[in-house]
Structure formats: structure tokens, C-alpha cells
Amino acid sequence: MDIILLGPPGAGKGTQAQRLVAEHAMRQLSTGDMLRAAVKAGTPTGLEAKAVMDRGELVSDAIVSALIDAELLAMGPETGAIFDGYPRTADQAAALDGILARHGRQLDHVIELEVDEDALVERITSRVTCENCGHIYSVPVNPPSSAGPVACEVCGSTEYKRRPDDNAETVRTRLGIYRADTAPILPHYEARGIVSRVDGMAAIEDVARAIDVILGLGHS
């Protein structure tokens, strides 16, 4: 089963993708994570992408589609893919159709996380990730208290990091780009009858349950 999680920055795509990976053995394909890894490794792609990402603008369609293609090549057909943060433009949506066809795969669901934009700046400026395993949290996990930082529930690390692009100014640019370039790809999938909507303002567990219902996945 291959799915797209769609929604503006801070909607909860990464949080839900990590949860699906942990509970249902799917694979998260986050172009944002891939690009950040490329930046960290100092690859040519990373060097080209860094400034664009810091401004909150989009990296070229060709770069991100090549990253996705390479990841799918390394994946067995039995493992379900969760596309997180991709596709983000009409050209990427068209590219993904071609990539999936070439890999003999097919998109089953596009899930749109519907959120109140006013809440997103707050969410994004509170986002922290585990330095070691990348698990997503929000700031209260790592309080500047005398008790010291809380250990990551996944790996036990007490080191957390924030993203350089998670500041109020860049978030507004990213939201504008979502509205202008990404939201308009929904009709591409609506025409195929595979779009579902979930209330992304609900508690994380409730969002998770709603997604599982759509995917027909049971809870143990």
C-alpha cells in the first residue's frame, strides 16, 4: 500500500508517518529528511538545496523526484511507502505517477491533514527532533528545568535539535507556497477518488486512529 500524506508545514505529516512506520512496518519517504541528510553530508545536492531550504522555498522538482526514485529502487514491492512532503507541485505529482508506474507500484490513498493555519506557526516554532533518531516532539519534551532534558521515548537520547527553517518568518513563506503550489495538486488525485480528509487539529492519537480507519488498518 502506497500513500501520500498531504498538508501544510506543521500539519503533523512527519508525526503520523513515524507512527505508521512503527506500527505497520511501512516506510517513510520524506524529501525534507532526505534533503536535510544531503545538507549534513555536504553532497552536491545538499550544497545546492541548503540556501533554498533556509529561505523556505522549494528545491527543484528534478532533485526531489530523483531522491524519491532512488529510495523506491532500494525498496521491496511488499513494503508500503508513505510519501511525506512529496509531491509538492503539479510537476512533482506528474513525476510521481511516472516513477510509481516504472516501479510497478500504485497509489492507494492521499490523506489530507486539515489544520487551522493560525496554529501552525506555534506548532512549528515548538518543533524539536531527537538528534539521534529523528523522532519528532514539541518543545515541552525538552524543558530547561533543573531536572534536565527528558530522554527520547524511542532511543533514550537526551540531545534534541531544532531546524534552521522553523522560524516564524520562514514558516509564513512555506505556508504561502503550500497554498499556491501544493494544495492545487489535490484535484489531480480527487479525480481518481483516492483523497480522504482528516482533522489534523485533533489530538495526535485521534489523528492516528482516523488515518488507520481510512487505510483499513486495525489496532492491536
Ligand code: ADP
Ligand atoms: P509536518 O511533518 O507536517 O511538518 P510534524 O509532524 O513535524 O509536521 O509536526 C509539527 C509539530 O507539531 C511537531 O512539534 C509535532 O510534535 C506537533 N504535532 C503534530 N501533530 C500534532 C497534533 N495532532 N496536535 C498537536 N501537535 C502536533
Ligand code: ADP
Ligand atoms: P515540513 O515538514 O515543515 O513541511 P519538510 O521537511 O517537508 O518541511 O521540508 C523542508 C524544506 O525542504 C522545504 O521547505 C523545502 O525547501 C524542501 N523540500 C522538502 N520536500 C520538498 C519537495 N517535495 N519539493 C521541493 N522542496 C522540498
Ligand code: ZN
Ligand atoms: Zn530518539
